[in-house]
Amino acid sequence: MGVAGVIFDGLLALALVWLAWQATRAADLFHAVVSFIVFGLLMALAWVRLEAPDIALAEAAIGAGATGALLLSALDRLATRDGYHRVLYEPTTAWGFWIPAGGALLGGLTLAAWKLPAPGLGEEVLASLKLSGVDHPVTAVLLNFRALDTLLEIGVLLLAAVTIWSLGRAPSPLVPAMPSPALPALGRLLFPVFVLVAAYLLWRGSHAPGGAFPAGAVLGAGAILMLLAGARPWIRSSEHGPWRWILSLGLAMLLAAAVTGSLSGLAFFEYPRGAAGPMILLLEVAAGLSIALLLFALYLRGEPCEHGYREVGS
Amino acid sequence: MNTVQWIGGLLVFLGIPFFLLGTLGLLRFPDVYTRLHALAKADNVGLGLVCIGLGVQSGSVALLLKLILIWVLMLISSATVAGLIARTALARGLRPWGT
Numbered sequence: 001m002g003v004a005g006v007i008f009d010g011l012l013a014l015a016l017v018w019l020a021w022q023a024t025r026a027a028d029l030f031h032a033v034v035s036f037i038v039f040g041l042l043m044a045l046a047w048v049r050l051e052a053p054d055i056a057l058a059e060a061a062i063g064a065g066a067t068g069a070l071l072l073s074a075l076d077r078l079a080t081r082d083g084y085h086r087v088l089y090e091p092t093t094a095w096g097f098w099i100p101a102g103g104a105l106l107g108g109l110t111l112a113a114w115k116l117p118a119p120g121l122g123e124e125v126l127a128s129l130k131l132s133g134v135d136h137p138v139t140a141v142l143l144n145f146r147a148l149d150t151l152l153e154i155g156v157l158l159l160a161a162v163t164i165w166s167l168g169r170a171p172s173p174l175v176p177a178m179p180s181p182a183l184p185a186l187g188r189l190l191f192p193v194f195v196l197v198a199a200y201l202l203w204r205g206s207h208a209p210g211g212a213f214p215a216g217a218v219l220g221a222g223a224i225l226m227l228l229a230g231a232r233p234w235i236r237s238s239e240h241g242p243w244r245w246i247l248s249l250g251l252a253m254l255l256a257a258a259v260t261g262s263l264s265g266l267a268f269f270e271y272p273r274g275a276a277g278p279m280i281l282l283l284e285v286a287a288g289l290s291i292a293l294l295l296f297a298l299y300l301r302g303e304p305c306e307h308g309y310r311e312v313g314s
Numbered sequence: 315m316n317t318v319q320w321i322g323g324l325l326v327f328l329g330i331p332f333f334l335l336g337t338l339g340l341l342r343f344p345d346v347y348t349r350l351h352a353l354a355k356a357d358n359v360g361l362g363l364v365c366i367g368l369g370v371q372s373g374s375v376a377l378l379l380k381l382i383l384i385w386v387l388m389l390i391s392s393a394t395v396a397g398l399i400a401r402t403a404l405a406r407g408l409r410p411w412g413t
Contacts (some may be wrong), residue, residue, distance in 0.1 A: 018404070178404060182397050182398070183394060185394075189390065190391075193387070
């Protein structure tokens with residue numbers, strides 16, 4: 001890495017710290033949200049610099065894209081004062097506590113990072129890669145060696161969607177103050193591209209950076225764009241039958257894969273010999289679909305209902 | 315470096331002033347409409363030159379086409395987003411500068 005690389009990384013690190021400060025301390029909430037979105041984008045760039053394109057894809061799509069859309073639409077529903085979303089911070093007086101506490105946390109984290117085993121587990125993952133059923137180490141870890149972690153992650157997403165839906169009915173979707181014919185056209189034009197990119201990322205996951213999380217995030221973002229462009233969710237029945245199935249498909253399939261191993265005499269989450277590749281692909285498709293619909297379900301900000309939307313007083 | 319790489323490098327280099335001028339416009343222009351005008355036009359020309367330059371420099375036709383695809387998608391989304399921001403500003407009663 002040359003001098004230019006060091007300067008770039010230094011500027012990136014400084015910008016991240018500054019944006020994190022802006023996102024938490026800006027007096028105007030809109031300013032804070034925009035700082036958070038830019039923070040997500042620069043974070044994705046930092047992951048690219050750390051040679052982790054998988055995390056970069058997920059960070060850009062979920063951290064900046066989906067979360068950004070969620071925060072902006074939440075902001076639109078808050079009461080404003082003089083057109084600004086003001087936050088009044090109580091000036092803290094406990095600096096005597098916070099500065100040593102922050103310093104101790106930073107020191108502890110530095111020490112923990114310092115003590116990490118030097119080559120990490122990369123060598124061992126590569127040594128067992130042939131047994132995993134896929135050719136990409138990240139996918140092998142996510143859906144084979146540490147599939148339990150993925151199961152729990154999707155469980156957390158499902159829990160978040162259930163919690164949001166249980167808070168009440170979905171408010172009517174936001175529409176632009178002055179409708180533009182370009183937005184529905186953009187939605188119609190780009191949605192096939194979103195589906196194509198998601199399918200490509202999903203397929204690519206077996207041998208290169210990609211997989212269920214980036215694919216699901218891209219597809220979910222496409223669905224959110226369609227909603228913003230005026231499309232309405234196609235299932236309005238009060239039971240949401242098919243919705244519920246797809247929302248829980250990823251978790252159900254991962255659980256089934258885990259338990260099937262135990263029941264047929266293998267270890268928990270052990271795949272049958274020779275069937276690991278197809279099983280991982282199946283799990284990726286199920287998880288990708290679930291993640292896409294879960295992100296969309298989070299964005300609806302409530303349970304979609306048959307009789308239109310909850311009216312929100314302005 | 316061979317000729318193709320020189321041409322690629324030159325295209326990337328030509329793209330940089332457009333970014334600089336677009337950013338200058340964003341910082342110095344008086345209202346949201348003129349700022350959008352600077353960003354949506356200058357930056358996209360700069361991005362096109364950088365994308366084509368990097369594609370030419372890579373020496374791979376597939377990579378060049380992928381980078382051009384990225385540029386076209388950026389053109390479509392940036393045109394739409396610029397229009398949406400301007401319409402929202404107009405709907406909220408922000409008058410264009412000088413009217």
